[in-house]
Amino acid sequence: MRRLLVAGGSLALILLIAVVLISTGLIGGGTVGATFRDVFSWSVGGGGGALQPGVAPAHSWTETERGLIASLSIDRLPPLPPDPSNAVGDSPDAVALGHALFFDSGLSPDGSVACSTCHQPDNYFTDGKVFANVRDIDTPRHTPTIVGVAYSDWFYWDGRKDSQWAQALAPQEAAIEHGGTRTAHARYVLSHYANEYEAVFGPVPDFSDTSRFPPEAAPVENETAREAWEGMTEGDRGAINRVFANIGKSIAAYSRRILPGRSRFDDYAAAALVNDQAEMSELFSAQEAEGLRLFIGKGQCTDCHNGPLFTNGTFHNIGLPLPEGSRFDQGRTQGTYQVVEDTFNCLGEYSDASEEACVELRFIKLEGEELVGAFKVPGLRNVAHTGPYMHNGIFPDLDAVLRHYNHAPPAFPGHSDLVPLAFTVEQSEALKAFLLTLSAPPDAPPELLLPPNDE
Amino acid sequence: MDMDDGMSMDMSGGSMAGDALDPQTTENGLFTVSAVSRLDPVVINETHAWTLHIETDDGSPVTDAEIAIDGGMPEHNHGFPTAPRVTENLGEGDYLLEGMRFNMGGVWVLTLEVSSGGQSDTVTFEFELK
Ligand SMILES: [Cu+2]
Numbered sequence: 001m002r003r004l005l006v007a008g009g010s011l012a013l014i015l016l017i018a019v020v021l022i023s024t025g026l027i028g029g030g031t032v033g034a035t036f037r038d039v040f041s042w043s044v045g046g047g048g049g050a051l052q053p054g055v056a057p058a059h060s061w062t063e064t065e066r067g068l069i070a071s072l073s074i075d076r077l078p079p080l081p082p083d084p085s086n087a088v089g090d091s092p093d094a095v096a097l098g099h100a101l102f103f104d105s106g107l108s109p110d111g112s113v114a115c116s117t118c119h120q121p122d123n124y125f126t127d128g129k130v131f132a133n134v135r136d137i138d139t140p141r142h143t144p145t146i147v148g149v150a151y152s153d154w155f156y157w158d159g160r161k162d163s164q165w166a167q168a169l170a171p172q173e174a175a176i177e178h179g180g181t182r183t184a185h186a187r188y189v190l191s192h193y194a195n196e197y198e199a200v201f202g203p204v205p206d207f208s209d210t211s212r213f214p215p216e217a218a219p220v221e222n223e224t225a226r227e228a229w230e231g232m233t234e235g236d237r238g239a240i241n242r243v244f245a246n247i248g249k250s251i252a253a254y255s256r257r258i259l260p261g262r263s264r265f266d267d268y269a270a271a272a273l274v275n276d277q278a279e280m281s282e283l284f285s286a287q288e289a290e291g292l293r294l295f296i297g298k299g300q301c302t303d304c305h306n307g308p309l310f311t312n313g314t315f316h317n318i319g320l321p322l323p324e325g326s327r328f329d330q331g332r333t334q335g336t337y338q339v340v341e342d343t344f345n346c347l348g349e350y351s352d353a354s355e356e357a358c359v360e361l362r363f364i365k366l367e368g369e370e371l372v373g374a375f376k377v378p379g380l381r382n383v384a385h386t387g388p389y390m391h392n393g394i395f396p397d398l399d400a401v402l403r404h405y406n407h408a409p410p411a412f413p414g415h416s417d418l419v420p421l422a423f424t425v426e427q428s429e430a431l432k433a434f435l436l437t438l439s440a441p442p443d444a445p446p447e448l449l450l451p452p453n454d455e
Numbered sequence: 456m457d458m459d460d461g462m463s464m465d466m467s468g469g470s471m472a473g474d475a476l477d478p479q480t481t482e483n484g485l486f487t488v489s490a491v492s493r494l495d496p497v498v499i500n501e502t503h504a505w506t507l508h509i510e511t512d513d514g515s516p517v518t519d520a521e522i523a524i525d526g527g528m529p530e531h532n533h534g535f536p537t538a539p540r541v542t543e544n545l546g547e548g549d550y551l552l553e554g555m556r557f558n559m560g561g562v563w564v565l566t567l568e569v570s571s572g573g574q575s576d577t578v579t580f581e582f583e584l585k
Binding site: 064067068070071072153302303304306307312313314315359360362363364365366367368370415417 | 468469499500502531532533534535536537538539540553554556558559560561585
């Protein structure tokens, strides 16, 4: 009866019903507001689930809201597309080799650093530190997770790499990370993993002549290594680059497999899609649902944190404070030029992609004020477990993050894309409660979450 | 609209109703421009191509146009996340516009500056991704 009247679309009738219900003592006056919202949202939604007495209005959504919630669900995540620049990206042999390399600290001159040193499987492939740090030296940026980043178009906070395999190569030679050189890496992998390498990439090249292939040669800052590299013939450098690229492609074949798992939010989204309010109220507290309402509504969080990975994959300046004593970080304005010039980019000779497949690099945005101080929007899955937050690790916890979003100071230089949320304490708590529902163990074969010799 | 099968809402979170923008005349009336996306429906976070079609006011195709692209979200004070450009003259007044991408729902504009026969004119399309 009531639903029929609502479908008639007369607000006057809705008010009349409320008045009648109150005057007859069927509901208390204190719940009138909630009742109005409940009834009104059904009328906006054009129908929906049958009335369920006793179900809180917290789980009552319009059709538009339900669509928006569903758009964030992991059920909307397409199967991982192939990486056209990595022909072995989905080869099981490459996954096995990459798995071994990811955990092998032999890929550093002092045997102390592997990929897994910072990308720790037990910590959602992060390290819990403000800045990535090995040998007690800080790098300039915070370690991001690798869970689900295979879906990205750009890698690193500033997107200075355009594939997972090209990304995997840079830390190998960064002095304050692995600190290696590509000739030493190539030689190490070809001697320790000769069979595994051959199974994926074919015959192992011969680098035994140290006059042609010096023990430590790479285009790096270290003068000795750089001069050794520059002294090599172009052909020999190319042969080393090929093996080095293949190391990256193997590591990427492994890290591609680390995908996000199904969180409590995803079950809620499935219930929301079919408007099963009983199920929704089982899955989310009223506070968590309120947080979701703010996330997709007043908070405008889905402008950037959209889609099943909660990121639009692009770059935004959000006016972050600088860590004490540090200089302004250009972010994307520098990352664009670095990726265009990268030897290992999609259009380069070590990429397996056709030119047409390199759409992101071909249409990269190189100019615009919005690139200044902009960093890649991180996905929010497992956000509860991947602090500290931001490219510079400036916020130790989600409370600090939400304080920033509530105040949203202007950026300098550049332009902040934030508008102050000015949420109440209750609203901020609700938003945080919602963010905590996005956690789930990574979706990957269990053996890939352990070092290979632990199997 | 069927409520509970979920299909009617599959593209929510940032998509355009349909794949084409209504033809529009440039500011000074020199050209009529239409634009059809090759991604249907247009959704956020996917780089894709459009086909542009340009005619003179008497309906004959403009086959030698130079087209400059601009656009973004005026309300948010940002441009496209990519640098789209016309990459191919397809003949008969058609042009391939590649590198289009939208990274959020809301109102977007696409501005084309069309030059042909020594004359230039501009048209701005406005559309919403919901
Ligand atoms: Cu915007």
